[in-house]
Amino acid sequence: MQKMLSNKWVILAFVAPAVLLYAMVVPYPLLKSIQYSFYRWNIIGTAQFVGFQNYVRIFTSDYVFTTALKNTALFTIGSIVLQIPLAFILAVSLTKVTRLNKFFKSVYFLPCTISGAAVSLLWQFIYHPNMGIINAVLKSLGLGGWARTWLAEPDFALWAVVISISWQWFGYHMVIFLTSLSTISPEIFEAAEVDGATGWKKVWYITYPLMKPFIKISMILITTSSIKAFDNVYVLTGEGPANSSTVLALHMYNRAFLQLQYGYGAALAVILLILCVVLSGVLNKVFGTKNAEY
Template sequence: MERMLRNKSAIILFLLPALLLYTAIVFIPIVASIYFSFFKWDVISPMKFIGMDNYTRMFTRDSVFFTSIKNMMILLFVSLVIQQGLGFLLAILITGSIKGKEWFKNIFFFPAVISSVAVGMMWSFIYNPEIGMLNKLLDVLGMSSLANDWLSQPDTAMWAVSFVVGWQYLGYTMILYIAAIQNIPAHIFESARIDGAVGWKVVWHMTIPLVQPIMKVTTILITIGSLKFFDLVFVMTGGGPANQTQVLASYLYGRSFRQFEYGYGDALSVILLLMCLVATVLINMIFRKSSIEY
């Protein structure tokens, strides 16, 4: 085995299929998107080179682009609050001494394995202003004044969709935190209790610092997932009303495959790629100096 690991030719031979596959389905499409973003093209007419015009139009004349960026930030904020905050809290409770922890774990994780189309349709019925469960519940609780047409009002539509995204993937983040907490050696907690640390002091001073590697991973996953999110927005609102729930992924889809502006759609995808790369670098920089090993 050691001889094989020292054999560079063998290493290259084993890596070559994966590298070729990665190049074919990731690297080449990225390069092609960057190239086509400098053209005006509707598939039918010949491609026309327009240089930076797509990017100039995006940042100077396209108000929907800025709306999609704002909506992405709303989605990111809600996802971080629900998935990181509530996901970590649930992980703490479930790894504790509560009864039925396996049942709770399965219940909270179940939405993550359901099809996003099914989730979107289910919550569209829940938010329905006439027959939806949410408005009926508010009426039963005597808060009928809060009833709303949740997905049709610009002020509430994006927040409603963002809550569903956080709800669906809450269990996924919770499972990652549970694995990280259970991987912490028991003697660390025992030493902390001997020193007088109890309850939330243990969580704040021991658990949180020791799960920071997983916290970085979940933050990156949630951030990248929020920036490129598409399916629930497409199913629940289609970007409406009046483009008020457009996110960048749904907007570039509409520009590319509904309005046949493939060059402009590629320019939007390049901006999305850059945002994901910048977000990943920033998160790594933030967590770099705060990691603790045990």
């Protein structure tokens, strides 16, 4: 067996296609981007080497960068807090098969079949000051005084996006957790019951540790996609009002493509990349790489 599973030619044949394709498309443009981050370049003209100046400007005179960095952090934490516990609880409560549960599972998954841009269009109407459903509900509850122009409130605009994106994706993480629950063998639960574990106690001591690797997957997915978040913010608030809801990826896009400072945008992208690598590393440490075994 040992011999069969370490056959070099088989390994090569299995790994090479993926690695080659990937190497063709990902590392080279990435290195190019890192190179551009040392240039002043408007995409179309000739690039001019400026050393670390783009980085210096980001940290010294870019008043939007600080907001973007802070917002990206809040965005990530907010998305995790809103989605993971909800998805976990739903997955655990929905493991029992009844007709209704099947319905719930399908319904909760629906929003992530729609593009981020379309979801954001939809939420524009939900948050709308005059015709939006949130203000309408508040008014019908006699809480008209709480009604707001949600997307134009500097303190709320970012959370508006976090809520809409969580609405879109909680069902996806629920499905990841449901998939992982299927890998837990029922004997473990039976044994636990014999030991006197019931209800949420069982969930906390048995289900949660066994699902940890999948929670890690979800955490990493949410973290990396939050750090790269773009579509939803772009469509829903367009970084406004007055940059208050901007995030790093959007700031990068605005600078690189809309304000034609590609080199500067590339420098922002490099910072974004470093952030992603560091955070994924941290998550990996926190959750461990080894699966729980029973």
